[in-house]
Amino acid sequence: MTIRYPIFKNFKCRFYSTSSDLKAVLKTVIPKKLRLFEHVKKDLSSHQIDIQTVGSVIGGMRGNKAMFWDASSVDPNKGVTFHGLSIEECQDILPKSKMELNDPKSELLPESMLWFLLTGCIPSQEQIDDFSKTLAEHAQLPEYVNKVLDSLPKSLHPMTQLSIAISLLNNESVFAKAYERGIPKDEAWEYVFEDVINLISKLPAIVGKIYSNTYYNGKELGVINKDKDWSYNLSSLIGFTVDDSINHKNLSRSQSKDFVNLVRLYCALHGDHEGGNVSAHATHLVGSSLSDPYLSYSAGIQGLAGPLHGLAAQEVVRFILEMKDTLDGEVDNDAKIEEYLWKRLNSKRVIPGYGHGVLRKPDPRFTAIIKFGNNRPEEFAKDRNFQLVKKLSQIAPGVLAKHGKTKNPFPNVDSSSGILFYHYGLKETLFFTVIFGASRSLGPLSQLIWDRIYGLPIERPTSMDLKTLASL
Ligand SMILES: CC(=O)SCCNC(=O)CCNC(=O)[C@H](O)C(C)(C)COP(=O)(O)OP(=O)(O)OC[C@H]1O[C@@H](n2cnc3c(N)ncnc32)[C@H](O)[C@@H]1OP(=O)(O)O
Numbered sequence: 001m002t003i004r005y006p007i008f009k010n011f012k013c014r015f016y017s018t019s020s021d022l023k024a025v026l027k028t029v030i031p032k033k034l035r036l037f038e039h040v041k042k043d044l045s046s047h048q049i050d051i052q053t054v055g056s057v058i059g060g061m062r063g064n065k066a067m068f069w070d071a072s073s074v075d076p077n078k079g080v081t082f083h084g085l086s087i088e089e090c091q092d093i094l095p096k097s098k099m100e101l102n103d104p105k106s107e108l109l110p111e112s113m114l115w116f117l118l119t120g121c122i123p124s125q126e127q128i129d130d131f132s133k134t135l136a137e138h139a140q141l142p143e144y145v146n147k148v149l150d151s152l153p154k155s156l157h158p159m160t161q162l163s164i165a166i167s168l169l170n171n172e173s174v175f176a177k178a179y180e181r182g183i184p185k186d187e188a189w190e191y192v193f194e195d196v197i198n199l200i201s202k203l204p205a206i207v208g209k210i211y212s213n214t215y216y217n218g219k220e221l222g223v224i225n226k227d228k229d230w231s232y233n234l235s236s237l238i239g240f241t242v243d244d245s246i247n248h249k250n251l252s253r254s255q256s257k258d259f260v261n262l263v264r265l266y267c268a269l270h271g272d273h274e275g276g277n278v279s280a281h282a283t284h285l286v287g288s289s290l291s292d293p294y295l296s297y298s299a300g301i302q303g304l305a306g307p308l309h310g311l312a313a314q315e316v317v318r319f320i321l322e323m324k325d326t327l328d329g330e331v332d333n334d335a336k337i338e339e340y341l342w343k344r345l346n347s348k349r350v351i352p353g354y355g356h357g358v359l360r361k362p363d364p365r366f367t368a369i370i371k372f373g374n375n376r377p378e379e380f381a382k383d384r385n386f387q388l389v390k391k392l393s394q395i396a397p398g399v400l401a402k403h404g405k406t407k408n409p410f411p412n413v414d415s416s417s418g419i420l421f422y423h424y425g426l427k428e429t430l431f432f433t434v435i436f437g438a439s440r441s442l443g444p445l446s447q448l449i450w451d452r453i454y455g456l457p458i459e460r461p462t463s464m465d466l467k468t469l470a471s472l
């Protein structure tokens, strides 16, 4: 058995376990983390971190270091790191599909990212092969979830359907049942763990069902293959694989492989972005009242469904397509693009896919996704939408800087991803954020398990009224 130990600086997993049982591996990591947590709680609780300002209280708590989140952090200039590793480092070191080990274009698996986020340990290929199988074995949806999804109007936004499906699964919650029965606080995480794995296992089937119901009259588009990874199965269930789906977009074998790898990359990269973003924060907040993982993540999904957050993924594609029409296909006409952007800004609308609450440089996730397209010139060299996305990333920062409002005129992750899915035939723009919703489960739900391991309290900040603020 090959075991891949972490090779990066400052990154040691002393209690590395070869078990293919994720929970067993997690148990080896817990004691050390708990000791550190106890030290922080006991010895450092009164240490001051930052000065609180009125601007932050009325300004969306921007810059307020008020949350505890362990698996990822976001540097304004460098972007996200996962347990200290950059995107490229994760791409290099996290296990890929066992079927594509020798393919340089094969991407890291979201389940590898989940394992890493949760344990801080780099999983071996064998661990991930087994874990993918476990996820696939639990993928089937209970019949009542299918029935409720079937009963929803096709006009209901796919993100609303997603939050409904996830909420419904609260009926399965072993944590909620155990709590009702009465469990000691320090055992809660074990039930939360089970719910989290069950929920993540079922996301491909939920995504597939919503896609099929909304756009294909409920027709079965593909099946789960228990020997395949989570992203492959998600791709099959929306009809994009050659062997396990109807392949309704007539993708060649190589295009279908690309599509699956795009889903893998997209989902691994969108998995976590520290704790303060709306979807992560909402999941954490709701979970702090001991709502089970299904209810907590459903709240996260409802936050992701806002256009300033995850829904920007859909808004960008619509924006790019509309702009291309207006430009009459002249996607390299800088002057016309600038004019288009100014028209939008002057009508007091945002440029979707640009700006960020934390980042102050181009989002490295944007860059990684553009690289995915650049590495496939046979597909993307002539794709005018892709060309326009790249062109825009050269022109929009100058325009936004001149406009002078946004603190960050650079592209964020949402500005590139959708148009690549679009290229392979996934053209239903309202659906893009649903894939984001499947991926964002990785980080916030891992943190939710740790929230219960640490026994974090209910989140309850204090609010202030205008009169009090005005009198400061
Ligand atoms: C996965 C993700 O969630 S990534 C973000 C996805 N969202 C988008 O792409 C939507 C477009 N972007 C935005 O609306 C913002 O940049 C956000 C929501 C991402 C961040 O918001 P903030 O932290 O408040 O940004 P910032 O402090 O720079 O905002 C200052 C001003 O610039 C404006 N601004 C920020 N970004 C943009 C933009 N892309 N286009 C036009 N104006 C913008 C804000 O609306 C705000 O205007 P106001 O003073 O009239 O209220």
Ligand SMILES: O=C([O-])CC(=O)C(=O)O
Residues within 6 Å of the ligand: 270, 272, 273, 276, 277, 278, 357, 358, 412, 413
């Ligand atoms: O960090 C944020 O606020 C938004 C974002 O990019 C994400 O959640 O991925």
